[in-house]
Amino acid sequence: MTVIEELTELMEGRGKQSYGENVTIAEHVLLTAAVAKEAKASESLIAACLLHDVGHWLDEPDDDFGIHSHADTGGVWVAERFGSHVSEPVRLHVDAKRYLCAVEPRYHGCLSYASQYTLTQQNGPMTQDEIAIFLSNPHHEDAVALRKFEDLHGKRTGVPVPEFEHFRPLLEKLIRPFK
Numbered sequence: 461m462t463v464i465e466e467l468t469e470l471m472e473g474r475g476k477q478s479y480g481e482n483v484t485i486a487e488h489v490l491l492t493a494a495v496a497k498e499a500k501a502s503e504s505l506i507a508a509c510l511l512h513d514v515g516h517w518l519d520e521p522d523d524d525f526g527i528h529s530h531a532d533t534g535g536v537w538v539a540e541r542f543g544s545h546v547s548e549p550v551r552l553h554v555d556a557k558r559y560l561c562a563v564e565p566r567y568h569g570c571l572s573y574a575s576q577y578t579l580t581q582q583n584g585p586m587t588q589d590e591i592a593i594f595l596s597n598p599h600h601e602d603a604v605a606l607r608k609f610e611d612l613h614g615k616r617t618g619v620p621v622p623e624f625e626h627f628r629p630l631l632e633k634l635i636r637p638f639k
Contacts, residue, residue, distance in 0.1 A: 463541045463635050464628060467514075471624055474517040479526035480574030483614075485513050487621045492606070492614030494622045499609070504545035505602050507634050509609055510627050511538050512550045525574050528581040531555070542634050544599070552594070552603035553610065554582050559594050560607060561585040572615055 461469075475486030483491065493510035501509070515534025516526045527533065535551025557575065560567040562585035568576065579585075586594060594600055 464631060467511075467631070468624065470514065470517040477516075479516065479521065480524060480577065481572060481615050482617045483621075485516050485526075486624075488610075488614050489513050490621050490624065490627075491616060491619070492610045493627055495609045495613040496606070501605065501609075502545075502602075503630055503634060504543070505549060505605060506627070507542065507546045507631055508538075508549035508553075508602065509606050509614075510631070511542075511546065512553045512606055512610065514538060514550070522581070525578050525581075528578055540636075542636055545602075546634055548597065548599035549602040549606045552597060552599060553606050554578075555586070555590075555594050556600070556603040556607035557611070558582060558584065558586045559591060559600075560604065562587075562591060567611075570611055572611070575611060 471486045475489075476484050478484050481488060489510050489512060492512065493506050496506045496509040511534070513530060513534065514537055515530030515532070518530075518533050518537060519527055522528050531551055531554035535547050538550045539547035557571070557579060561571075561579060568579075568585075571579065597603075
């Protein structure tokens with residue numbers, strides 16, 4: 461099975477679920493990637509936006525709000541198929557939420573109820589030591605950008621949702637060759 465076939469199967473299966481949001485997870489990632497594309501983000505960041513919640517589709521949910529460690533499992537899954545410019549923002553997107561809540565006090569209020577709840581399950585806002593570690597990662601800026609696209613635009617209702625096929629050429633270009 462190709463990476464694109466895997467993703468199509470995941471989107472059409474567990475992607476149709478919703479974890480406490482007004483959109484399905486597939487709609488959410490498609491909207492997030494579309495906003496990144498509109499903002500003229502790099503191809504790798506657009507792909508990361510599209511793939512950032514793949515971890516929710518890889519196992520059974522912890523509760524009604526999905527898999528709380530989905531960034532870790534999703535990051536590993538993406539790293540096996542794409543380079544670190546795509547997988548690291550995926551792996552770091554929960555840390556980016558924790559970071560933003562620590563350094564931008566108003567950011568917490570921008571989060572959906574589901575994201576506020578999962579933040580409590582993901583160790584809450586970062587400590588100063590965690591912030592320093594996060595900022596030392598070369599992919600932290602893309603993770604923060606992904607998070608902002610996701611929280612501020614990726615959960616909108618009543619807007620057109622692009623088809624997965626719209627992103628297929630971009631993903632195909634970024635897939636790691638298998639050895």
